[in-house]
Amino acid sequence: MLQKFKEHLGTHFSFLKEKKILIACSGGVDSVVLSFLLKKSGFNIGLAHCNFSLRGKESDGDETFVIDWADKLSIPIFTETFDTKEFAKDHKFSTQMAARELRYHWFNEILKDFKYDYVATGHHADDDLETFFINLSRGSGLQGLTGIPDINETVIRPLLPFSRPEIVAFAEENTLKWREDSSNTSTDYLRNKLRHDVIPEYKNAVEGVLQNIQKTQKYLKDSQDLIEDYMALVYNLAVTENFDGYTLHIEKLQELPHTEAVLYQLLHPFGFTDWPVVSELLKAQSGKQVFSSTHRLLKDRNVLLLTKITSKERKQEILIKKSTKKIESPLQMELNPIDKIGYIDNSVIYVDEDKLQYPLKLRKWRKGDIFQPFGMKGKKKLSKFFKDEKLSLVAKEKLWVLCSDSEIIWIIGHRADERFKVTSKTTDILKITVKN
Structure with missing residues (x-):
């Protein structure tokens, strides 16, 4: 298996040469064998073990085992203890989802702080088969049936071509020890029920099912690649990025x-x-x-x-005093007295400051709002102005208006109000600039 593993790395993971690899090690046979194989293959590795505090002394025993295993391999070890149930309660996660969130957040911190390049997990062919059936039962599309990816950003899974029986046999041949997670024997979870009750019967009924489904997933991945190429053409034809x-x-x-x-x-x-x-x-x-x-x-x-979907923007009015020269939120705005008018675009207006009533108000537009568009004599509802401008519903939701008392000075980024314009009689000019 060691030679087959090295060949697999050379073919599919050649980019790992000279890279530092952090191995997610639970103490189970999969992660123990993975760390042994990578060590034997000459890689610079370290172990990371999560104690999720879910099985009492058994969890602590797993942690002690992994520390001893790292010592035997003469490699760095990182451990962390989590209050997983509390985290799950606070964030309304299932226990499994909470453990996943905690695990990968911590792994990413180690990658950053200790200059590791990748996290390696011990997922194998039988894990992939279970995932296939889980996704199939949930009505997955093609992508969900192609299985666990061997590379996903900084996470790699070098054991995917190998079955669990192969991994266990290799461990026994090399007198490797490992820990069995008692929760894996429970059939309360769908994955465990498939692992213990369904898939063994399926393997007995259909010879070579694991290899055949691996072939099927290879065909599905090829089909997925074709679809992705087609969707790239569709994207260019029918989608605009804003x-x-x-x-x-x-x-x-x-x-x-x-x-x-x-x-x-x-x-x-x-x-x-x-x-x-x-x-x-x-x-x-x-x-x-x-x-x-x-x-x-x-x-x-x-x-x-x-x-x-973003957090709701503040609904209250932002008050701007006469002494205010700059605001940072919800928009970046500068207010500067000047002597003469300069360039004009959608991010700048010039107003007669003597016509303003402070404090100015910055707020979202409201139904029924009316203003007098710059250059026009009559007034217009903002809703009619937006329709004429062909603004989308999303664009309208994002709009802010600047007001003097109850009168609109500026539909920010679109049109100033005629009533506050600079004239030949203006003595004090205020330049208002919004930064995108």
Whole structure:
């Protein structure tokens, strides 16, 4: 197995040469064998062990074992103890999700602080098979059926071609010791139920099932690569990237075959799962929107606007005194008295300061707001102005207005008000600048 492992590294992980590798070591047979193989292959390695405080003395015993194992290998060891149940409670995570969050956050800290390049985990072919069935049972798309990636940013999984029986046999041949996690015997979790009850029966019923599914996943990955190439063309044709997200052009999407499948490929990376509702947006009225846990998809005329959900912007008014020269939030704004007017663009206005009533107010626009657009005699509702300007719903939500008492001075970034303009009678000019 050692020779096969070295050949696998040479073919798929040649970039690891001269790199420092941090091994996530639980003390189980997988991580013990992985650390042994990488050490024998001449790599610069260290171990990281998480004590999740979930199994009392057994968890402490795992930690002691891993420390002793690192000493035998003469390599660095990092350990950390977590109150996993408390973290899960505070963040409304499952215990498994809490452990994952804690683990990888800590691993990344070690990578940064101690100059390691990659984290290696002991995932193997049987883990991959279990993941395949879990995703299949949950209605996964193609990507979920291609299995666990062998490389995912800074996480590598060099044992994926090897089955658990191979790994155990290698450990026994080399008289390696390891720890068994008692929680792995419980069938309360879906993965363990598949591991102990379902997959063994499936292997008995179908000869060579592990190798055959590995072949299937290879074909699926090839298909996924083709889809990604096609989606790159679709993206260039039907998607525009904006400063605050993406615009999906509905007419362009509907010209393509299999529009719903295209929508899935475009949107599933952003956490959307309710595909019937998502596809209905194509024919919905403007203003209809669908949310994932991280993003919003909004129908606006002939486009779908995809934006990230951010924390709610402050709704209170920001008061600006006459002595104020600069504000940093929610916008970066500077207010400077000047002698004469200079350049003008959407980020700068000049007003007659004598016409202002302090404190000025910076706030979000409201329904019913009216102003007198610069250069016009009559007044106009902001809603009508936005319609004329063809502003999207998302763009309107982001707008701020600067006011003097109840009168709007400036729709920031768009149009100043005629009533505050500089004239030949102006004695004090105020330059107001907003930085993007």
